[in-house]
Amino acid sequence: MSTTKHSLLIVLLFAGLSAWAQPKPVANADAAQMKSFIDKLMKQMTVEEKLGQLNLPGSGDIVTGQAGNTDIAAKIRAGKVGGLFNIKGVEKIREVQKLAVEQSRLKIPLLFGMDVIHGYQTVFPIPLGLSATWDMKAIERSAQIAAREASADGINWTFSPMVDIARDPRWGRMAEGAGEDPYLGGEIAKAMVRGYQGNDLKANNTIMSCVKHFALYGAAEAGRDYNTTDMSHQRMYNEYFLPYQAAVDAGAGSIMASFNEIDGVPATANKWLMTDVLRKQWGFAGFVVSDYTGVGEMTSHGIGDTATVAARALMAGLDMDMVSEALLTKIPQSLKEGKVTMAQIDAACRRILEAKYKLGLFEDPYRYCDVTRPAKDVYTAANRQEARSIAAQSFVLLKNEGNVLPLKRGGKIALIGPLADNRENMPGTWSVAADFSKAISVLEGLKEVAGSNTEILYAKGSNLDYDARFEERAGMFGKNLRRDNRPSATQIAEALQIASKADVIIAAVGESAEMSGESSSRTNIEIPQAQKDLLKALKATGKPVVLVLFAGRSLTITEEAAAYPAILNVWFPGSEAGYAIADVLFGDVNPSGKLTTTWPQNIGQVPLFYNHKNTGRPLPEGNWFEKFKTNYLDVTNDPLYPFGFGLSYTTFTYGKMKLSSQSLKGNQTLTATVNITNNGKVTGKEVAQLYIRDIVGSTTRPVAELKGFEKIELQPGESKTVSFSITPELLKFYNYDLKYDWEAGDFDIMIGSNSKDVQKLRVNWQK
Structure with missing residues (x-):
């Protein structure tokens, strides 16, 4: 200003x-x-x-x-x-x-x-x-x-x-x-x-x-x-x-x-x-x-x-x-x-x-x-490299059935989708100073990172949405989607022809940059139908389909999560998008992102968040439905993906959580530790997450609250001990009178890889 x-x-x-x-x-x-x-x-x-x-x-x-x-x-x-x-x-x-x-x-x-x-x-x-x-x-x-x-x-x-x-x-x-x-x-x-x-x-x-x-x-x-x-x-x-x-x-x-x-x-x-x-x-x-x-x-x-x-x-x-x-x-x-x-x-x-x-x-x-x-200082090579590195660390691997990812170099890869060759949408919403012509598209990034032994084939396959007026609203502020006015059947047929020549298909789909951001509210947070129809046609080829998903919010992708073997959520990665996406797809970078929002099964669950409170009639854990409990007739209470969720190209094992004490008093410090091991064959990063629940309060308390986290890097076979120090400061909350303090009693201490998959131990803490 x-x-x-x-x-x-x-x-x-x-x-x-x-x-x-x-x-x-x-x-x-x-x-x-x-x-x-x-x-x-x-x-x-x-x-x-x-x-x-x-x-x-x-x-x-x-x-x-x-x-x-x-x-x-x-x-x-x-x-x-x-x-x-x-x-x-x-x-x-x-x-x-x-x-x-x-x-x-x-x-x-x-x-x-x-x-x-x-x-x-x-x-x-x-x-x-x-x-x-x-x-x-x-x-x-x-x-x-x-x-x-x-x-x-x-x-x-x-x-x-x-x-x-x-x-x-x-x-x-x-x-x-x-x-x-x-x-x-x-x-x-x-x-x-x-x-x-x-x-x-x-x-x-x-x-x-x-x-x-x-x-x-x-x-x-x-x-x-x-x-x-x-x-x-x-x-x-x-x-x-x-x-x-x-x-x-x-x-x-x-x-x-x-x-x-x-x-x-x-x-x-x-x-x-x-x-x-x-x-x-x-x-x-x-x-x-x-x-x-x-x-x-x-x-x-x-x-x-x-x-x-x-x-x-x-x-x-x-x-x-x-x-x-x-x-x-x-x-x-x-x-x-x-x-x-x-x-x-x-x-x-x-x-x-x-x-x-x-x-x-x-x-x-x-x-x-x-x-x-x-x-000297604007859009330098060093700045761009930092953007590329950070972008790759932000991607969340939502699914990787059969270890489809990372892709092997060599052979032919079909890149298909309305966001595959679109520089303008890579920076995402609120990128007012960006030069969109300099952003790296997925197609450009794949071609450069894949190397000369890999052939990248491309087809757009579909428009962002069947509704041209919707697409216009979703392509504002210079983020043109270059609408293809040919019949959708023609576009899909072209994509299938390209796919027939490839060993694996990458589908670059999801939201455009301006489908999220200011004044971009949506009542339907699914992938638009035009892209869904394209994906179904690609799936019918029988070839593995990897979804590179662009999103500016939690989406409802229950159908896609069931149908496709690999989903990499890339948000909107910025000016170096294509390079960062290719780095992760080919395994040069192991994805380590974790969700910071809960992803619902459908829009009817919204708002859905992990740190909710119990009702007087909570649904027993693991149950689908029980009459006169807080639940739905048609879906479970569970999210599609919980807060804190994210996969890796390796696997991490959490050892048994340990507490320094199960009974504390006053301003003592509780130490919670867990040993984490990389069981895979590649180096990876894991985010260990600490949650606490105040079991009984003068006012009702959430079922879990994030109170700490640590991101660690582990070599294949390596183990590290993650330690969290817990003091009464982490137990404080604003009570009915808006006094900020903690209350004595029982607390559940939880550590895990996300808000759902945790180990739990109880402590008693008196004043």
Whole structure:
């Protein structure tokens, strides 16, 4: 987004800080220096200039060399703009920054933000795919590289990470988050913030993060985007708030308000949320920005006209208004009428100025405008190699019957499907800075990685969907699917002709990139029928069919799971997609991804998640159906694939779990250990997962909660002991009175390869 000011040179020394360490709080002397500087500046500012800092308009079509002639330029000169977003290019950003720091009265620099969600020009897997690595160092590296590339191109603020817990795969923005679990989501939130911000926001290769969407956006009713969210405060604190708070604790510089309402009040004007929880309880000291037109949209929620909702947002603790310009245009009259106070305007303005100060923009407003950096830092060979490696680690092997995978080099392979030769869809949703023409398709990757002794044959085989209008909606933002207007029978016949020449068939099928993401909710989360018909025709050949499945959410693939011997879920892998997919298909990389969402058998089970609570009539474990128990008539309660599930090209055996004690008291530490052995012939990585159940509570507790995990690599025949240290801190929860504490009693300790396949031992823990 935007940048801010030029003025007096103020040098802050951050001695002894490594480039990417844990952020440290501002030293008292530095904080005092910042306060003094901003106090002096704000005394010079008019009310209009203060409100200008709260204004975040869209950049519009700003053309290099003509930036000074745009409508937005006049507002910048008048001090009515605090930042801009989604303006791309270091030369263009430098030109616009110059308007602020050389042609406005007080020369306050702008913030420049962008949706840098899972990479900049080097695109990593979509966030849901990144979460499937269960590798916090890899996730942090992806954010670090994204920050380095974006900052080289003039960006100093990213609207990421999205940390919303998502348990309903109908919601398209499941693709943009870390899945269904608050503990894992919190660990990933911290890793992303560390990656973006490093330990020094004044370093010109770091950018400020913006944690979104605060709060509960992932629990929208019916899985429909922007919809209402309604839940108890206890559920908020125990199941949804943790990742936001983790990001705040990691030092996130800004927060974005969510579109949904909470307790009947839109989040953008929810004082309890933004002031009581975020600032008073969690100690957040950064600024809060609305989502796109979020302030103005509250009129549609039905809580007042534009002037009313603008005043309510400011009073609630919102600091910056994205696009609506309601704070800029309506607050002056509200101030005159006594509906808002000057203190509220000053508080919001100060937080924006502090962010600019912490980014070093008052020292050097062109800190991010080095025109030599893009050539050195953006889309480099090293960055692309890292993206390729991380992408391969994100893939989840869902099925591998008869060890069809990995494929052997040599012979003929038929690559068929609407996503087989489509560069544009490889980066996935929210890849706004990507050059789609540079992305590596599956066809390109296979041809290069397979080698000269392997012949890759190709046919599209089908369109994404039979409905051309649906396909158009699923191919927005430049992600063209190049629809084939020939009859579907002709397309399938062509595919079968190609398949007849091959030894094995790879079917690249599933969702397109824009079938998930914002405003991409679906009521049917199956593979589209056009592709199902293609798959059935391929299966009828009798040749082994390997599904390379593209997805931005949990899908219902019960039919495919039963019919095809091998399924590799690749999410949307990023700019190096084709190479990473080929690396795994040929066994150069052993898949190690694990699901971070539960995959249902059908849409009727949704929402379905592992850490649910028992009813008073739970279905006995292993039973299909029992009358007057909580179950369905037509399917079991079980998911198709549980949370934490993922196969490998090798097999891992868990030895007997051991506990250091079965009776503990007070702040003692319990150690849980298990020996894991690689029984196969290839090196592999396994994610050992720790779950805990509080058997009896003052309020009901989930049947299991993830409380730890460790990803280990084992050579063939190698064994390692994984150890988890458990303290009462891991037993705490928010009780009925929202007191955060643990309660004495019995606890089940569980360790396993996923949330379903675990060993269990019970301990008693007294205070």
